[in-house]
C-alpha cells in the first residue's frame with residue numbers, strides 16, 4: 592500500500608472483516624451438528640483420525656495448505672497435493688515423509704483444466720481413492736479497481752473461483768465412487784465484507800460462497816459435504832506479499848503484531864496457519880456430519896468487534 596511506510600498499521604485497519612450474519616449462521620450450524628463420536632472414532636491428537644483416508648489439497652506448497660497437508664498426514668491420511676513451486680512442493684513432501692507420513696507432491700496449476708484433471712486422477716491412481724479435498728489455492732492482488740489490469744482481475748478470478756469450480760468438477764466423481772466424503776474450500780472473511788483495494792479478491796471469494804452452497808445442494812444426496820473454511824488474517828505468504836519495501840524483519844513482525852492488536856478485537860493477533868489446518872481437520876471429521884453448504888468463519892473474533 593502506497594502510504595504504508597508512514598502508517599503505523601501498514602496493512603490498514605480492518606482490511607478483513609467478516610459478516611455477522613454469516614458467522615452466526617456458521618456457529619449455529621456447528622453447534623447443532625450432533626457429535627457422532629464413539630469409542631471407535633479416533634479423536635483429535637490420536638495420530639490416526641484420518642487413517643485409511645485419501646486427502647487432496649490444492650496450494651499446499653506454503654501457508655494454510657502446507658500446514659493442512661502436514662496435519663492430515665500426521666493423522667494418518669495419504670495426502671496428494673499441488674502448487675506451482677516445485678522446490679517447495681518437494682520440500683513439503685520430504686518433510687511429511689521424514690515424519691513417517693505419506694504424501695505426494697504433483698505440480699499443477701489450478702487455473703488450467705487439464706492440469707487439475709490430471710492432478711486429481713494422479714492422486715486417485717497413486718492412493719486408490721479420494722475421500723476429502725481442500726480447494727485452498729489462492730492469490731490476492733491489492734489495488735483499487737480502476738488501477739487493476741484485466742489480467743490481474745482474471746488471474747484472481749481464475750485462481751480463487753474458477754480453480755475451485757475445476758477442483759469440485761474433477762473431485763466429485765472419485766469421491767462419489769468412494770461412497771461420499773468432504774469437499775472443503777478455503778474462502779475468506781472477505782466473502783462477507785471487503786476493504787479498499789480488495790475488489791477482485793472479495794469478488795472471487797464471494798463466488799466461493801455461492802459455489803459451496805450450490806455444490807452442497809448438488810451433492811448432498813451423494814453423501815458429500817461441502818464447506819468453506821473462511822479465515823481471518825493468517826500469517827502466511829499472502830500477508831507477507833504486502834510487506835512494504837525497505838523495512839527490517841523486526842519492523843515487519845512488529846507491524847503484523849500491531850495489526851492483530853488493532854484489528855482482531857477478541858484474540859488481538861493474526862492466526863497461525865496451523866490453526867486453520869486444525870479447523871480444516873475438524874470440518875472434515877465425521878463428528879461434523881451435519882455441517883454442509885455454509886462458511887465457517889475463523890477470524891479470532893474479528894467480526895465480534897464490528
Ligand SMILES: NC(=O)c1ccc[n+]([C@@H]2O[C@H](COP(=O)([O-])OP(=O)(O)OC[C@H]3O[C@@H](n4cnc5c(N)ncnc54)[C@H](OP(=O)(O)O)[C@@H]3O)[C@@H](O)[C@H]2O)c1
Nearest residue numbers: 650652653654655674675676700701728729824825827829
Ligand atoms: N493469509 C490470510 O490472511 C488469508 C485469509 C483468508 C483467506 N486466505 C486464503 O487462504 C488460502 C491459502 O493462502 P495462504 O494464506 O496460505 O497464502 P500462501 O502461503 O501464499 O499460499 C497460497 C497457496 O496457493 C498456491 N497457489 C496460488 N496460485 C496457484 C495456482 N494457480 N495453482 C496452484 N496453486 C496455486 C500457492 O502455491 P504456488 O505459488 O506454489 O503455486 C500456495 O501454495 C488462499 O485461498 C487465500 O485466499 C488467506
